[in-house]
Amino acid sequence: xxxxxxxxxxxxxxxxxxxxxxxxxxxxxxxxxxxxxxxxxxxxxxxxxxxxxxxxxxxxxxxxxxxxxxxxxxxxxxxxxxxxxxxxxxxxxxxxxxxxxxxxxxxxxxxxxxxxxxxxxxxxxxxxxxxxxxxxxxxxxxxxxxxxxxxxxxxxxxxxxxxxxxxxxxxxxxxxxxxxxxxxxxxxxxxxxxxxxxxxxxxxxxxxxxxxxxxxxxxxxxxxxxxxxxxxxxxxxxxxxxxxxxxxxxxxxxxxxxxxxxxxxxxxxxxxxxxxxxxxxxxxxxxxxxxxxxxxxxxxxxxxxxxxxxxxxxxxxxxxxxxxxxxxxxxxxxxxxxxxxxxxxxxxxxxxxxxxxxxxxxxxxxxxxxxxxxxxxxxxxxxxxxxxxxxxxxxxxxxxxxxxxxxxxxxxxxxxxxxxxxxxxxxxxxxxxxxxxxxxxxxxxxxxxxxxxxxxxxxxxxxxxxxxxxxxxxxxxxxxxxx
Numbered sequence: 112x113x114x115x116x117x118x119x120x121x122x123x124x125x126x127x128x129x130x131x132x133x134x135x136x137x138x139x140x141x142x143x144x145x146x147x148x149x150x151x152x153x154x155x156x157x158x159x160x161x162x163x164x165x166x167x168x169x170x171x172x173x174x175x176x177x178x179x180x181x182x183x184x185x186x187x188x189x190x191x192x193x194x195x196x197x198x199x200x201x202x203x204x205x206x207x208x209x210x211x212x213x214x215x216x217x218x219x220x221x222x223x224x225x226x227x228x229x230x231x232x233x234x235x236x237x238x239x240x241x242x243x244x245x246x247x248x249x250x251x252x253x254x255x256x257x258x259x260x261x262x263x264x265x266x267x268x269x270x271x272x273x274x275x276x277x278x279x280x281x282x283x284x285x286x287x288x289x290x291x292x293x294x295x296x297x298x299x300x301x302x303x304x305x306x307x308x309x310x311x312x313x314x315x316x317x318x319x320x321x322x323x324x325x326x327x328x329x330x331x332x333x334x335x336x337x338x339x340x341x342x343x344x345x346x347x348x349x350x351x352x353x354x355x356x357x358x359x360x361x362x363x364x365x366x367x368x369x370x371x372x373x374x375x376x377x378x379x380x381x382x383x384x385x386x387x388x389x390x391x392x393x394x395x396x397x398x399x400x401x402x403x404x405x406x407x408x409x410x411x412x413x414x415x416x417x418x419x420x421x422x423x424x425x426x427x428x429x430x431x432x433x434x435x436x437x438x439x440x441x442x443x444x445x446x447x448x449x450x451x452x453x454x455x456x457x458x459x460x461x462x463x464x465x466x467x468x469x470x471x472x473x474x475x476x477x478x479x480x481x482x483x484x485x486x487x488x489x490x491x492x493x494x495x496x497x498x499x500x501x502x503x504x505x506x507x508x509x510x511x512x513x514x515x516x517x518x519x520x521x522x523x524x525x526x527x528x529x530x531x532x533x534x535x536x537x538x539x540x541x542x543x544x545x546x547x548x549x550x551x552x553x554x555x556x557x558x559x560x561x562x563x564x565x566x567x568x569x570x571x572x573x574x575x576x577x578x579x580x581x582x583x584x585x586x587x588x589x590x591x592x593x594x
Contacts, residue, residue, distance in 0.1 A: 128302040129244050130253055133237055134260035136200050136295040139288055140176075140230045141264025143207075146271055147172070150281045157281060158216040167220045170333065175227030176234065177516035178326040182318040183235035184509020185369045189313065192236040192243065192505055193303045197296065199232020204292035211285035238508035240303065242496040248439050250497060255435020255489035259428050317361045317369035324354035329517065332524040370510070371503055380507070382573040383495035384514050386447065389570040390487055391518030393454060396526045396563035397461065397480055398423065404556055405473065408466060408549050415470075422474045426481025427488075435489030443490035443497075444577050450487025451571035454480055458564035462557045466549050487570070494577055522563070529559040 147154075147169045155165035187195040206226035213219035237257070245253040275283040328351035335344045362368040375381040402420060405411045411419070438446050457480035464472065492511065499507040534555035 125302065126244050126249070126253075129304070130241065130256060132295065132299040132302050133196075133240055134257055135291070136196070136233055136299060137237055137257065138260040138264045139203065139291060139295070140234055141261050142268045142271065143172075143226075143230070143285075143288065146268040146284055150284055153281045154216070154219070158219075160216040164216055164220075168216075168223055171220055172223045172227040172230070173516065173520075174326055174329055174333075175224050176231040177329050177513060177520070178322045179228065179231040180235045180509045180512040180516065181321050181325070181370060181506065182509070183232050184239070184506040184512070185318075186313065187236040187239055187505030187508070188503065189505075191305055192239045193299075193305055195232050195505075196236050196240065196303065197299060199229045199235075200292060200296050200299065202226075202229030203233060204289055204296065205229075207285045207288035207292065211282040234512050235509045236505055238492060238496050238511055239504035242499075242504050242508075243501070244304070247497060251434075251438035251443065251489055251493040252432065252436035254492045254496075255432040255438075258431035258435070258485070258489055263424070263428060312367055314361070314365050314367060314369035317358060317365060320354045320358040320361055321369065324351050324358055325513065325517075327351035327354065329520050332520050335524065335528070370506055374499060374503060374507065374510075377498050379494055379498040379577045382577050383447075383491050383498070384510055386451065386491055386570040386573040387488075387495070387511060388514040388518040388521070389566045389573070390451060390454065390484065390491070391515050392522035392525065393458060393563035393566040393570070394480075394484060395519045395522030396559055396566075397458065397477075399523045399526050400530070400556055400559055401461070401473070401477070404464070404553070408552060409468065409473075411470075419470055419474055420477065422477040423481040423484075426478040427485040430482055430485030431489050434486045435493065438490035438493055443494035444574060446490040447487050447494065447574035447577070448571050450483045450485070450490070451567050451574055453483030453486060455483075455564040455567035455571065457483055458560045458567060462560035462564070464553070464556075466553055483567075487574075491574065522566075525562060526559045529562060530555045533558060 151165055151168060154168060155161070158165075183195060183199070203226060206222050206229055209222040210219060210226060213222055238254070241253050241257060242250060271284075275281075275287060327347045331344055331347040331351060334347070338344060359372075362370055362372055375384075398420070402416050405416045405419065434446055434450070457476055460476045460479065464476070495511055496504065496507060532555075534552050
């Protein structure tokens with residue numbers, strides 16, 4: 112009896128060492144995504160580059176990640192999740208050094224594109240690794256704890272970026288990834304077991320058509336909010352639709368498709384994925400628009416804005432682990448519905464902020480939205496990953512990552528379109544607003560926030576239609592990898 116108990120403790124310790132290794136590597140992606148926005152003006156000034164050129168430093172990184180997540184998820188199923196994760200981590204570390212030493216803005220953009228390749232590998236298989244390693248009754252807790260690294264990265268990024276840039280140079284923002292990445296690489300190499308889904312071959316045609324479709328679509332929604340419909344945006348959306356049609360045709364004909372479309376016949380998987388996309392879209396309506404409100408209407412300084420915006424990710428950090436653990440006991444549906452409903456209520460509260468709101472009034476609304484997000488995400492991710500057969504965990508993880516990034520892009524695009532359509536152009540170009548212009552700007556924010564609330568209500572409805580207790584769906588032929 113004693114030996115069996117020691118074995119169980121050892122196995123549990125191994126699982127949580129895997130979780131810690133994944134979190135250490137996983138925190139760098141969110142930090143890098145949020146940190147660059149803060150130092151972008153510094154980078155533009157250093158190289159003497161126009162804003163139109165500098166904006167490609169963060170944009171190309173996000174576009175590459177989002178466009179390759181599906182491919183990397185399937186690659187993880189074929190080659191093994193550990194191999195893809197370690198290769199991505201190594202690529203991220205090397206390219207971080209190259210970014211930190213970039214001689215021109217154009218080299219920096221090129222290195223950021225390659226860095227996105229590595230980051231995409233890491234992000235695509237994280238859920239697959241954790242789902243394979245943790246038993247169904249522990250999965251929600253593990254995914255909830257893992258959410259801490261994502262929220263911590265988003266919260267630390269802006270502050271860390273300003274601090275590192277002020278200590279020496281913007282280059283330190285990239286170079287700091289090297290020691291952290293090496294530590295994560297060595298630890299992951301030691302503790303993550305060899306995990307593999309369903310061996311096969313790479314669906315090259317499907318991968319190329321998916322990349323072209325996703326890249327063109329995300330480029331379209333990023334640019335249309337700035338320039339409107341024109342030749343470039345029209346060509347982008349046409350290419351996205353054409354490549355998307357080709358992708359679905361290829362996947363239905365291929366004997367070993369990159370994406371097993373039959374996964375979407377499972378209502379828990381399809382509705383949970385859609386709920387995730389909607390949640391991230393509403394989330395990025397909030398995080399994209401609120402700093403403009405704080406700067407232009409309330410006239411807060413950048414450091415105060417950054418401090419106030421951390422109320423959201425800090426609330427997610429505080430709640431997500433407990434929500435995930437609770438979902439292991441109570442099921443995922445009720446918590447996912449409650450979390451999405453709280454997000455909707457928080458956005459409605461944001462919609463009715465006055466022109467001169469105190470910091471506390473904004474802070475509790477942001478924290479309230481973080482509370483809802485923390486309650487929603489871990490159970491929803493657990494439901495989605497728990498509904499997938501073991502051989503397809505990699506592509507399911509990639510699909511969830513693609514939904515997340517697409518939701519982010521759609522949220523920003525929707526927020527921009529609503530704001531530009533309702534607010535006079537004179538109020539959109541001024542740094543500080545007062546009087547009627549502030550009221551007009553606030554009116555545009557109101558409808559954008561209410562639109563985000565509607566997306567969260569839809570996410571709650573989708574979550575309600577999922578199976579109540581997903582852990583009962585666990586397949587007897589897909590046990591914990593370490594047991």
